[in-house]
Amino acid sequence: MSRFRSILALAALAGLAACGKPAPPAGAPITLTYASSYPPGHPFSRADIAWMKAVEAESGGRLRFRPFWGGALLSADQSMTEVRHGVADIGLITPIYAKGGAHMLRAQSGFYGGVRSIGDQVAIYDCLAARFPQFGKELAGLHVLAVQGGNFPGVLTRNRPIRHLADFRGLRLRAQADAIDVLKQLGADPVNMPMGEVYSALAKGVIDGVVAPADTIRSLHFSEVASYFTPIRFSRGAYPARAMSDHAWRRLTPDLQALVMRSRKLWEAELGSELLKAEKAGIDFGKEQGMRFSPFPASEQARFDALYNQDARDQAMRLRGIGLDGLPVLNEAQALIARTGTSGTVRCEADTTTGIK
Secondary structure, three states, X not given: OHHHHHHHHHHHHHHHHOOOOOOOOOOOOEEEEEEOOOOOOOHHHHHHHHHHHHHHHHOOOOEEEEEEOOOOOOOOOOHHHHHHOOOOOEEEOOHHHOOOOOHHHHHHOOOOOOOOOHHHHHHHHHHHHHHOHHHHHHOOOEEEXXXXXXXXXXXXXXXXXXXXXXXXXXXXXXXOHHHHHHHHHOOOEEEOOOHHXXXXXXXXXXXXXXXXXXXXXXXXXXXXXXXXXXXXXXXXXXXXXXXXXXXXXXOOOHHHHHHHHHOHHHHHHHHHHHHHHHHHHHHHHHHHOOOXXXXXXXXXXXXXXXXXXXXXXXXXXXXHHHOOOOHHHHHHHHHHHHHHHHHOOOOOOOOHHHOOO
């Protein structure tokens, strides 16, 4: 697959580099490529397809899309760079897996302890991105078309349930970057690998489990390789997840640019709706397949939340080692969450004095 992806990527870049290609006639349809690492039936992809159909219809056929699914063009850890350089015009980007150049975007996704919903995740991200210029610097060369929140992860395990924090000891778990240090404190052996590699790793016993939301039980067939799901709540944040290259952006007329940006809320709403439906479907499917769902005590959850928030502070402080100040971002995120708890609405003018010190 990697060789196939490389061939397609080189072909795409060669096409962009070609000189002397005549411009399309005025008013002719513009076709943009869209690439995702997920198959077309995945909840993310269903939302992507709904967005493409809606934009094509509203443009009156002036804007069309040619999708590539299943990682045919984009990788998980290089997707931002690949879209920037035109491997695809629009793509699913994953700054949380980026190996470099997205330090703040990756870290901030762990600053949302206590957030209550997917909609709040996205709204808080927008507030942070508007206030802190580093977000835009790390997204240079890209136009963000959708920000993605997510269902709250629990833990799927192969052979034994997690009923207490002590049960994490000795388990090798795939986890997102913001959870790795907390899991280490609990005695687990966490690894960060692309989600597309997790099924195989579980099947072979390379890992004992995965930190993931319940929707993956069905969408990624994890019920075939895991026997238990524990709904310990890992707080998570939103991140920019769909983007267009600046080269492709400049191909659009101003009215089509406005249409694409106007459609962002539609794309985000479709993503949120698909995620919630997928979570319910995953739980129902897991129960049908004989998976066991282990409750997690409230006292243990409270201990875990305290560890998570302390680790978020440590991560924010570590950013200083690369010249970034993450503590104001963390404080702002926590202030927004605290205000949302009393008002029910995320407002960007948060009182930053209520953040973690």
